[in-house]
Amino acid sequence: MASLQPLTALGRREATTVTHGPLTISERTDVALASVAARNGRAADLAKAAQKADVPLPGPASHQQGTPYSAFWTAPEMWFVEAPYASHELIVDLLKSALADTASITEQTDAWVAFDLSAHDLTRLLERLCNVDFAARPTGYATRTVMEHLGVYLIKHGPGAARLYGPRSSAESLLHAIETAAHSVW
Amino acid sequence: MTQSHRIEGGQIDRTKTLRFTFDGIPYQGHPGDTLASALLANGVRLMGRSFKYHRPRGPISSGSEEPNALVELRTGGRQEPNTRATVAELYEGLTANSQNRWPSLRFDAMGVNDKLSTFFAAGFYYKTFMWPKSFWEKLYEPIIRRAAGLGSVTRxxxxxxxxxxxxxxxxxxxxxGPTGLMAGLTAGRAGKRVILADEDFRMGGRLNAETYAVGDAQGADWAAATVAELSSMPNVRLMTRTTVVGAFDHGIYSAVERVSDHxxxxxxxxxxxxxxxIYTGRAILAGGATERPIAFENNDRPGIMLAGALRAYANRWGVKVGERVAVFTNNDDGLRTAKDLQSRGVDVVAVIDSREGGDLLPGIRHLRGAEVIDTSGKLGLTSITVRQLNGRSETIAVDALGVSGGWNPNVNIHSHHRSRPVYDPAIAAFVPGKDGPPGLLVAGAAAGQMSTHAALKTGRDAAIAALDLTTAPELPQAEDAPVGITPLWHVAHGKGRAWIDLQNDVTVKDVKLAKQENFTSVEHLKRYTTLGMATDQGKTGNVIGLAIMAELTGRSIPETGTTIYRPPYTPVAMGxxxxxxxxxxxxxxxxxxxxxxxxxxxAIFVEVGNWLRTQWVPKPGETEWRQSVDREVLATRKSVGICDVTTLGKIDIQGTDAGAFLDRVYANTFSTLAVGKCRYGLMxxxxxxxxxxxxxxxxxxNEYVMTTTTANAVAVFxxxxFCRQxxxxxxxxxxxxxxxxxxxxxxAGPNARKLLEKVVDQDISDAAxxxxxxxxxxxxxxxxxxxxISFSGELAYEIAVPTRYGDALLREMLARGAEFDPIVYGTEALGVMRIEKGHVAGGELNGQSTALNMGLGKMVSKKKDSIxxxxxxxxxLTDENGYRLVGVKPVDPQAKLTAGSHFLEKGAAPVAANDGGWLTSKVYSPHLGHDIALGYLKGGDKKIGQRMRIVNLLAGLDTEVEIISPHMFDPEGERLRG
Amino acid sequence: MIIHHPILGPRDAQEFVYLGDANLIDRPDGMVAGVEVFHDYLYNRTNPAGEHQELWYHEQGDRSWLVVTRNTVTHEITRVELARDVARARRRTK
Incomplete structure (x- = not known):
């Protein structure tokens, strides 16, 4: 049978990019995502296996870049691991074979909509959207926060660069909120 | 119209002219003006009518404490009532109208209330409208409602x-002001992250309204230079037009920034x-002080204002409020007004100083030991009557009077955590008490430090203390005059009314009445007279009221105490x-x-939580929802229907104890479930x-996937x-x-498998x-x-793909299965089919029902511990005759059932004592051809086959029904196993 | 309010969901305890005007359940622990 044609979280064929003033919002459909949670009492084993497989497992509230795997902390002994979708669509299978029974691994790719935000400085935008003290946080800071009633993950990649993971079903509402805030600020 | 009352100087931009209207009359002002200053510059003193008595009123202040000059600003959808003209920044095209008057501001028919004032004293409503009781709803309430309120709200x-x-x-x-700027400079230069917020559009506070020097410069110039330095610091955020309105727990403050109101x-x-x-490490309240008036007869006429405001209008806005001005004061600050006005060429005809002795002001008629006992002027002040020390009365023609009864520190925000202010006799005012919001320091006039020097010093010291700083800027030289005050709260004279709370029209008489009726505690005084309960929270009036109560009861002011303030500091728009x-x-x-x-x-959508779910999908020609829903049900039962069930919660549960965990969170057992199987679970x-x-x-x-209801997905997770951690x-x-x-x-449907066989890659025959x-x-x-799995009673599956492919999968199934005429059904058809099968959902999972009630009692395993x-x-919960889930059908197939109806035995009176239970869910079953329902019926399991009534008194229904098994469709379950 | 999360530092209480008295940690064994004991466990809670140990859930955060020691009169929070750690410690001392 013919292969199914995917839609983006915003319901389109191609990823959406929106610009307003200095801000660019880019929907990312090329990220594979999985949760990795250490099995009870197996944190050390997991760390070992992860190191071998080049899966970073950063400390609380942080994101760590890597190739092909990057990761951010989401909960005690739990991480979200990112990888390029093209090569790692089956991220769960890949991680399961690398980490074996040290961790519980669950597909998260399509649970989220990913937006990359870029501007010279995102502080003025983000202060209208969430209670994160963005300016004071270091690059690599990762946190869960609330934007317009939606629970999102916010990762700081620089003063003017951040990635948001929001609930996929609310992608349109989240984008609308960011755009509205952007028009309000700039 | 010319700006007849404009004088030299001030911080307005005279190179630009702004046009505006008040009550339809065009006027002009300048950038830097407020609506009040611009109207005063045009000789307009009358700006509103008072709340109860409809007395003519003008502004008494130049700031956010204003109780009188409340106007309706803007028109149409932007119309905002009760806007204080004293803080409304002037802009080109501003439109304002006076309020609480009819037909016009100058002639107000409700002014008759003023003549009937004896009827409107404190407690009037409580006493007058008590009887006869029947009059309340039809007569009193409508009248009161019509007369109540100030402005009108746009529709x-x-x-x-x-x-x-x-x-x-x-x-x-x-x-x-000087305190905040100095604190900001201290913290800013130390590199700390500082937010400096001020409600005004120009920073500087009183320095903009005064003529003192700070260091080598005029106060206002020092302020401007300091603001310039602070604005160059990347670590300092200056927020003008921003009112901090509340202090909340743990250093959180709320502030309203008026971005576009100008x-x-x-x-x-x-x-x-x-x-x-605003999340703060520490905070400094540098909110300054608010001047209070003195109560005397007819002290509410337009033209009578706080002495500091009179001075502010002259110094900051270049406005003389009157041609012939007098000042009535009990303290030295009032004298500054006289000096400043005189130096600006305004004719100061007299200073009435209630204090005896001391130095006389040079070049001004300075009456010591004198009091203003009355005033006149219908729509604005024309004269005052003064009683001199020797008892002689004299009437003096004036069109403006500045009154100073002393300055109240703005303790409001400090008492937002219920800290009670304490009385400081040295300044005859309340200062911040103990146990204010942790982390909040108070400095400057807000702390009772009234001189400019003290403001600068305490501002600097507060910043040092708050942030443990080791360096600090030098203090500039500034005046350090003591507060020379001899308290005078009200002038004892005559029988006329002397106003305390101008916004709620509370007078000295009302306080006396409260005392007479034994409402002597400040909290009772407040509620009985409404003192301080208007939108200004009594910023100018409260202290006078309680001081008068202290006098009347023979208690000291500290013994009398004060009420406290709540957020917001100033009114906040609902939007x-x-x-x-x-x-x-x-x-x-x-x-x-x-x-x-x-x-x-x-498709028609329905909101389920935040989800938009398809409720039904109409086909051409279908004009009524039931047509669509009936068709969806019948088509599904006949061939195959597809429903999006993504909204159901899905929780991935992994770990070596996953099965044992499920045994504990579900009433039934899951550890014995074979891999590759699913089971219905009851939590x-x-x-x-x-x-x-x-x-x-x-x-x-070690891997399970749990499904929850849509509504409970978050709560279950x-x-x-909770169970896990x-x-x-x-x-x-x-x-x-x-x-x-x-x-x-x-x-779902007889052809479900055949359809799926066309899209999936594996063998899904019944055997496989x-x-x-x-x-x-x-x-x-x-x-x-x-x-x-099946929720409809049909042969049914749930198929899942990564979300991005969901749209394509649906289209693929519809296209590939076209020979089966598949339909997509919505939540209505889903509901019909589940009720036909007797499955519980929202109406039955009502947070009050047990497994036993639902007929699922056997699912609760006693062989293991579970929540x-x-x-x-x-x-x-185990009553044999408790509620049991039953099915219901009308004896007459044409009869209608309604959810919420109650079960009654035949012949029983429709009273609570006879109530047998209620219908939880009701639908029309197109398959059965009549209404069906589920319900909880007492002892229902023993009543299957019996006839009862269902009664809905609200809908006027009383219908004979038969109690049947809740499994109303294919009770043997042959279809779903097919 | 601000809750000082033991892992994440100060976080706004708005991110949390409140449950109630932390005695809910000490759930009796259902195979041993009867209705009376469970009734006490579920319903008999202290409601002090003063220091109180409470369960809070960081729903818009890392999903940790916390035991927060809070003064119900002043809202002062003197101690915040991971409920999991508290539960484990209590089990050890039993």
Whole structure:
């Protein structure tokens, strides 16, 4: 049978990019995502296996870049691991074979909509959207926060660069909120 | 019209002229003006009518404490009532109207209330409208409602947007007068993150209104230079037009920034106001002080104002309020007004100083030991009557009178955590007390430090103390005059009214009445007289009222005490509190994977939580919802129907103890479930009531996928985390929600398998994939999941693919299965089919019902410990004659049932004592051809086959029904196993 | 309010969901305890005007359940622990 044609979280064929003033919002459909949670009492084993497989497992509230795997902390002994979708669509299978029974691994790719935000400085935008003290946080800071009633993950990649993971079903509402805030600020 | 009362000087931009109207009359002002200053510059003193007595009123202040000059600003959807003209920044095209008057401000018919004032004293409503009781609803209330209130609210939608935001700082400084500026300079130069907020559009506070020097410069110039330095610091955020309105727990403050209120309309996309939530390390309240008047007869006429305001209008705005001015004071600060006005060429005809002795002002008629005892002037002040020390009265023609009764520190925000201010006799005012908001320091006039020098010094010291600084700027030289005050709260004279609270029209007489009726505590005084209960929270009036009560009761002021303040410091518009959460943006939407397809089909959507689910999908020619729903049900039962069930919660549960964990959170057993199978699970709360239900599949040895109801997805996940972390931390269980990761469709009906066989890659014959099977499969090579579960009683599956492919899968199934005429059904048809099958849902999972009530009592295993198992056996929950789920059908197939109707035995009176239970859900069953319902009936399991009535007194229904098994369709379940 | 999360530091209480008295940690064994004991466990809670140990859930955060020691009169929070750690410690001392 013919292969199914995917839609983006915003319901389109191609990823959406929106610009307003200095801000660019880019929907990312090329990220594979999985949760990795250490099995009870197996944190050390997991760390070992992860190191071998080049899966970073950063400390609380942080994101760590890597190739092909990057990761951010989401909960005690739990991480979200990112990888390029093209090569790692089956991220769960890949991680399961690398980490074996040290961790519980669950597909998260399509649970989220990913937006990359870029501007010279995102502080003025983000202060209208969430209670994160963005300016004071270091690059690599990762946190869960609330934007317009939606629970999102916010990762700081620089003063003017951040990635948001929001609930996929609310992608349109989240984008609308960011755009509205952007028009309000700039 | 000319600006007849404009004088030299001030911080207005005379190179530009702004046009505006008040009550339709055009006027001109300048940038830097407020509406009040511009009207005063045009000789307009009368700006409103008072609340109860409709007395003519003009501004008494030049700031946010204003009780009198309340106007309706703007028109149409932007019209805002009760706007204080003293803080409304002038802009080109401003439109304002006076309020609480009819037909006009100068002639107000309700002014008759003034003549009837004896009837409107404190407690009037309580006493007068008590009897006869029958008069209340029809007569008194409508009259009171019509007469009540000041401004009128627009009926149009507010066209402007409002934002919310979050700020963080080491130090928040509230108020940018000399204290706040000095604190800001100290903290800013030390490199700390500082937010300096001021409600005014120009920072500097009283320095802008005074003529003192700070260092080598005029105070206002020093302020401007300091603001310039602070604005060059990247670590300092200056926020003008920003009122800190509340202090909340743990260093959180709220502030309203008026982004666009000084513009005719906000720029496109820009908010009118922003409500900021400010997270602070420490905060300094540098809110200054508010002058209070002295109560004397007829002290409310336009032209009578606070002495400091009179001076501010002259110094800051270049406005003389009158041609012939007098000042009435009990303190040295009042004398400054006389000196400043005289030096600006205003004719100061007299200073009435209630204090005896001391130095006389040079060049001014300075009457010591004198009091103003009355005034006259119908729509504005024309003269005052003065009683001199020797007892002689004299009438002096004046058109403006400045009154100073002393200055009250602005303690408001410091008492937002219920800290009671304490009385400081040295300044005859209340200063911040103990136990204010932790982390909040108070400095300058707000702390009772009244001189400019003290303001600068305490501001600097507060910043040093708040932030543990080791360096600080030099203090500039400034005046350090003591507060020379001899308290005088009201002038004892005559029988006329002397106002205390101008906004709520509370007079000295009302306080006397309160005392006479024994409402002597300040809290009773407040509520009985409404003193301080207006939108200004009594900023100018409260202290006078309680001081008079102290006098009357012979207690000291400290003994009498004071009421406290609550947020907000100044009124906040409702729109600001709502922010962007209104209309379509009230909450975010969640869209299902089939949303775009459904929209193309013209589907009707229903909100389920934040989800928009397809309710039904009308076909051409269908004009009524039932036509669509009946067709969807019949088509599904006849061939095959597809429903998007992505909204059901999905929780991935893994770990070596996953099965044992499920045994503890579900009433029934899951550890024995075979891999590749699913099972219906019933989840209880610890109190034994049913919490949620759903199917859970075992996808691997240590891997389960739990399904929850749409409504409870979040609550169940929270509960599971509680069980995992708090109750059984030793268990090896990991949880994660996967609700949105998978697009899931129910495919139901006799042809469900045949349709699915056309899209899935695996053998799904009954032998290979029996009832309650679960498997990871592929769809054209794409990873997918298949569950053989049924909510409709039909042969049914749920198929899931990664969400991005959901839309395509639906289209693929419809296209490939076209020969089976598949339809897509919505939540209505889903509801019909589940009720036909007797499955419980929202109406039955009502948070009050047990498994036993639902006929599922046997599911609660006693062989293992699970949440709710023990308490489900409580006496009250195991009554043999308790509620049981039953099916209901009308004896007459044409008769209608309504959910919420109550069961009654035949012949029983419709009273609570005879109530047998109620209908929880009702639908029309197109298959059976009549209404059917589910209900909870006392002893219902023993009443199957009996006839009863269902009664709905609200709808006027009394219908004979037959109690039947809740499994109303295919009770043997042959279809779903087919 | 601000809750000082033991892992994440100060977080706004708005991110949390409140449950109630932390005695809910000490759930009796349902195979041993009867209705009376469970009734006490579920319903008999202290409601002090003063220091109180409470369960809070960081729903819009890391999903940790916390035991927060809070003064119900002043809202002062003197101690915040991971409920999991508290539960484990209590089990050890039993």
């Amino acid at each position: 149009e939608e507010d066209p402007d947007g409002y934002d919310k935001g979050f700020l963080h700082c080491d130090l928040l400084i509230i108020g940018a 513009l005719l309309t906000p720029a496109k996309g820009k908010p009118r106001q922003i409500l900021w939530r 600001t509190l709502a922010g962007r959460s209104r209309g379509r943006e009230f909450k975010p939407f969640r869209l299902t994977p089939s949303h775009h397809w459904a929209k193309e089909q013209g 209880l709360r610890e109190d034994g009531i049913v919490f949620d239900d759903g199917t859970t599949a075992r996808m691997g040895e 929270r509960h599971l985390e 708090v109750l059984w931390p030793e268990m090896d269980v990991q949880l994660i929600s996967t609700t949105e990761a998978w697009a899931q469709f129910s495919v 994939f029996p009832y309650m099977g679960a498997a990871n499969i592929t769809v054209g090579g794409l990873r997918a999941r298949l569950f053989r 709710g198992m023990v308490l489900s056996q409580r006496e009250g």
